[in-house]
Amino acid sequence: MNNQNRITCIIVDDELSSQKVLQHFVSETEVLELKQTCINTAEAFKYLQLNSAVDLLFLDINMPKQTGLDFYKSLQHPPAVIFTTAYPQYAVEGFEVNATDYLLKPIAYERFLTAINKVLNEKALQPKQDFLILKENKALHKVFFSDIAVIEAFGDYVKVHLADKTIVTHSTFSGFIEQLPTHFIRVHKSFSINLNKMEQLSGNQIQISGHKIPIGQTYKSKVLKALDL
Numbered sequence: 001m002n003n004q005n006r007i008t009c010i011i012v013d014d015e016l017s018s019q020k021v022l023q024h025f026v027s028e029t030e031v032l033e034l035k036q037t038c039i040n041t042a043e044a045f046k047y048l049q050l051n052s053a054v055d056l057l058f059l060d061i062n063m064p065k066q067t068g069l070d071f072y073k074s075l076q077h078p079p080a081v082i083f084t085t086a087y088p089q090y091a092v093e094g095f096e097v098n099a100t101d102y103l104l105k106p107i108a109y110e111r112f113l114t115a116i117n118k119v120l121n122e123k124a125l126q127p128k129q130d131f132l133i134l135k136e137n138k139a140l141h142k143v144f145f146s147d148i149a150v151i152e153a154f155g156d157y158v159k160v161h162l163a164d165k166t167i168v169t170h171s172t173f174s175g176f177i178e179q180l181p182t183h184f185i186r187v188h189k190s191f192s193i194n195l196n197k198m199e200q201l202s203g204n205q206i207q208i209s210g211h212k213i214p215i216g217q218t219y220k221s222k223v224l225k226a227l228d229l
Contacts, residue, residue, distance in 0.1 A: 006033040007119060012044040012068065013037075013060040013084065018105060022058050022084070025112045030140070031120065031133060032056075040064070041071035054079050056100075056119055061085040072097055080122060082115050110135055110170040117179050132179060134160060134169045141167055145181055149197045149209035153190040163209055185226050188216040195226060 009032055011022045019037050026034045035054055038044040040063055048054070059068040059081050072081055081097075086105040100122060101115035117132050131144045143160065152159040153173035160167045169176075177184065177192045186192045187206060191213050200207040204215045206223075215223055 007031055007056050007116075008033050008035050008054040009056040009058060010034070010036040010038060010044060010047060010054050011058045012039075012041060012063075012071075013058070014039050014063045015060070018060065018084065021107060025107070025109055026058075028109070028140070029113070029116060029133065030142075031116065041066045041068065044071065048075070053077070057081045059083055062087055069097065080119055082119070114171065114175060114179070121179060134167050136167050136169055143167065145184075145194070146196070148180075148184075148194050150194070150211050150213060151177060151180070151184070151192040161209070161211060185223060187219050187223050188214050201227065 009026065011019055011026075011034065013019050013022065019039075023034065023037060026032045035051070036044075036047050038047060042065070044057070044059075057072070057079055059072060061068040061083050062085055068083060068085075072078055080100045082101045082103060083099050084103045084105060084107065088104055100118050103111060103115055113133055113135055120132070130146065131142055134141045134143050143162070147162050148160055149163065150159075150161040151173070152161065154168065156170060156172075157168050158171045158173055158176045160169060173190065173192075177186060180192065183195045184192050185195055193206060193208050193213055198206055198208050201223075204217075204220070206213045206215060
């Protein structure tokens with residue numbers, strides 16, 4: 001991937017083990033480019049003053065001398081931020097400063113990817129972002145929204161049905177569909193579809209890219225409204 005299309009980031013965390021986990025996750029994620037790892041907010045502030053702006057901070061909250069929250073509030077032109085911490089009680093305050101996401105340690109890579117996809121979809125960072133990064137087993141897939149026909153709940157996983165294959169990725173169904181653009185609509189407790197690929201509506205069933213998807217009773221009025229029916 002061209003470096004100009006990557007999200008530049010720095011890690012700010014006083015724990016070596018946490019630094020290594022985040023460094024590994026960043027190295028495994030093609031859209032990210034790590035610029036610096038800092039052990040405290042003073043190092044981070046110095047880096048931001050002396051170098052060109054970065055797109056994203058991975059910022060630990062509970063650090064000595066100055067918390068990540070206080071540091072972030074002090075920045076005049078703050079980049080996007082994903083807070084990382086072992087203390088869930090900080091979550092509410094983290095979102096009060098418009099954090100993109102909040103990762104609770106120990107961080108799973110699937111959860112990390114969900115946070116990165118949120119960054120990708122923020123208009124201020126990527127106004128024309130049109131894809132997701134999905135993990136299936138040990139492989140990463142770049143999936144364009146335009147290629148997705150159906151999203152299906154599958155226990156602790158989600159099935160993403162494309163024209164030529166299905167990707168099974170670890171995610172909650174509700175969390176996954178929150179990342180989708182507005183031309184996706186939930187039609188059932190277990191299904192969301194790409195309206196641009198819909199072929200036929202018959203009774204309580206939608207035909208789309210070779211799939212016949214049921215329309216749940218509680219979703220029918222919303223579906224008909226989306227179709228101007």
